[in-house]
Amino acid sequence: MAVTELDLSGLDLSRLTPAERRRMLELLTLRAKLKSENKLADYVPYAKQKMFHAVGGIYGVRERLLMAGNQLGKTYSAGFEVAMHLTGKYPDWWEGKRWDRPTIGWASGITSESTRDNPQRILLGQPGDWGTGCIPAADIISISRASHGVTNAVDSIKVRHMSGGVSIVSFKAYEKGREKWQGPSLDFVWFDEEPPEDIYTEGLTRTNVGSNGAEGMSGITFITFTPLLGMSNVVKRFVVDKPAGTNVTSMTIHDAEHYTPEQRASIIASYPAHEREARTNGTPTLGSGRIFPVDEETLKVAQFEIPAHWVQLGGIDFGWDHPSGAARIAWDRDEDVIYVTAAHRQREQTPLMFAGTIRPWGDWLPWAWPHDGLQHDKGSGEALKDQYAAQGLLMLQDKATHPPAVGKEEGTGGNGVEAGVIEMLDRMLTGRFKVFAHLNDWFEEFRMYHRKDGKIVKLDDDLMSATRYAYMMRRFAVVKGGPKRAMYDFSNSAASGARAI
Structure with a gap:
């Protein structure tokens, strides 16, 4: 049996001789040393x-x-991934990218000092205890010291790969400038903390073909940081532009299992209000502030079957260059609680394509839509809302407006954005607005929806807008399975909600 597998829990130490106790202490010390020098084996x-x-x-x-808050384990997770790519030791649960050959990569940070204190420390351990980081000590072949004068800084590490070859990871700093990032083809680049855009682009370029160009397999980049720089171009690339081949994982303090509920509450309270969202939830600081400064956990509810007597309605935001968005709401009128139960967004979708995705939500479901639905397509001459109606969606007769004042005609309530978001915020703060927890795209927009210089930023807000249109027109919501209606007439809404024409 290996020393690391010794089970000493049932041992009665009082029955051991002094020599046996000394030997036991030696074994315990050895076991602790071996575990500290092979942390990769225990990574979960x-x-x-x-x-x-x-x-x-x-x-x-x-x-x-x-993109995560502070001290949640983001740097450790990337460090262990680097160790796997260097050694070829992938655990059974691993579903990420694999190499069956030695790899060449870079690990980087803002300055030479921060690179030493973060990615280098995570991979190697503290100076004097090198081999106690994510890379198993037994697999470290050699460590080359850096020549730039920073104490205990490392230039590169050679690591034994399971295939029998040698992997190499070198350390880079953003402060050295883009020119220092030009050079070889790489299998991976790890950016610890947010890089400037030109540094990120140069690092990405290094992975275009991988270290073995003849293999025809490109490399990868991964970034771990807390978004304290706000909506930078690098953040925007991942959370707004989303080019093909990119992905963002958001990790909040509630996802970090090493904190107790009491510790989480204490940590959250310790941060200044303007940094709290970034440092605990990994949400970028956003100009003048978030439109919905609400803890998303208070909105989330597990998906459930909507009761038959609740009324429902869809909202749609038309798009092309920016995504089209659709949201479905259910209204518990007894408790006056709105639930967002479905959401979908997709860019460059024709009415035929987009309607085909959301039509299964219910052929009985009425749809609210914005004023630009009256715009006519230059090719067909048909209004947008009519094109969606032609695809089987029950589009309300007129654009989304707030409820009219008492005694006023339908359609006179206006369509102001501010009034809608203020009402939604009030419901969120008073527990009367809930969202099915699995709607990740909805919550992604919810986190990013913000103001700049006091004005709502119309960017990546497709699902927020679709939800608002549905909320504004909730008076026309219907129960599931009600009679199909080709159009809805506003003329008698105050008395009967909606009636077919």
Whole structure:
């Protein structure tokens, strides 16, 4: 039996001789040393860390971002992934990208000092205890010291790969400038903390073909940081632009299992209000602030079957260059609680394509839509809302408006954005607005929805807008399975909600 597998829990130490006790102490010391020098064998990721690893393999994502709060384990997870790629020692649960040959990569940080204190420390351990980091000590062939004068800084590490070859990881700093990032083809680049855009682009370029160009397999980049720089171009690339081959995993303090509920509450309270979301939930600081400064955990509810007497309605936000968005709401009128029960968004979708995805939500479901639904397509001459109606969606007769004042005609309530978001915020704060917890795209937009210079930023807000249109027109919601209606007439809404024409 290996020393690391010794089970001493049932041993009666009082029956041991002094010599046996000394030997037992030696074994315990040896076991602790061996475990500290092979932490990779014991790495078990949290759910969000495992998701971050997996998208690189299951979905073949080339560029990954783990955007998380402070001290949640983001750097450790990336360090263990680097150790796997260097050694070829992938655990049974691993679903991420694999190499069956030695790899060449870079691990980087903001300055030479921060690179030493973070990625280098995570991979090697503290100076004097090298071999106690993520890379198993037995697999470290050699360590080359850096020549730039920073005490205990390392230039590169050679690591034994299971195939019999040698992997290499070198350390880089953003402060050295883009020119220092030009050079070889690499299998991976790990950016610890947010890099400047030009540094990220140069690092990404290094992985275009991998270290073995003849293999025809590109490399990968992964970034781990807390987004304290706000909506930078690098953050925007992942959370707004989302080019093919990118993925962002958001990890909050509630995903970190090493904290107790009491510790989480204490940590959250310790941060200044303007940094709290970034430092605990990994949400970028956003100009003048978030539109919905609400803890998303208070909104989340597990998916459930909607009671038959609740009324429902869909909302749609038309798009092309930016995604089209659709949201379905259910209204518990007895308790006056709104539930967002479904959400979908997709860019460059024709009415035929987009309607085909959301039509299964219910052929009885009425749809609210914005004023641009009256715009006519230059090719067909048909209004957008009519094109969606032609695809089987029950589009309300007129654009989304707030309820009219008492005694006023339907359609006179206006369609102001501010009034809608203020009402939704009030419901969120008073427990009257809930969202099915699995709607990840909805919550992604919810976190990013913000103001700049006091004005709502119309960017990546497709599901927020679709939800608002449905909320504004909730008075026309219907029960599931009600009579089909081709159109809805506003003329008698105050009395009967909606009636067919």
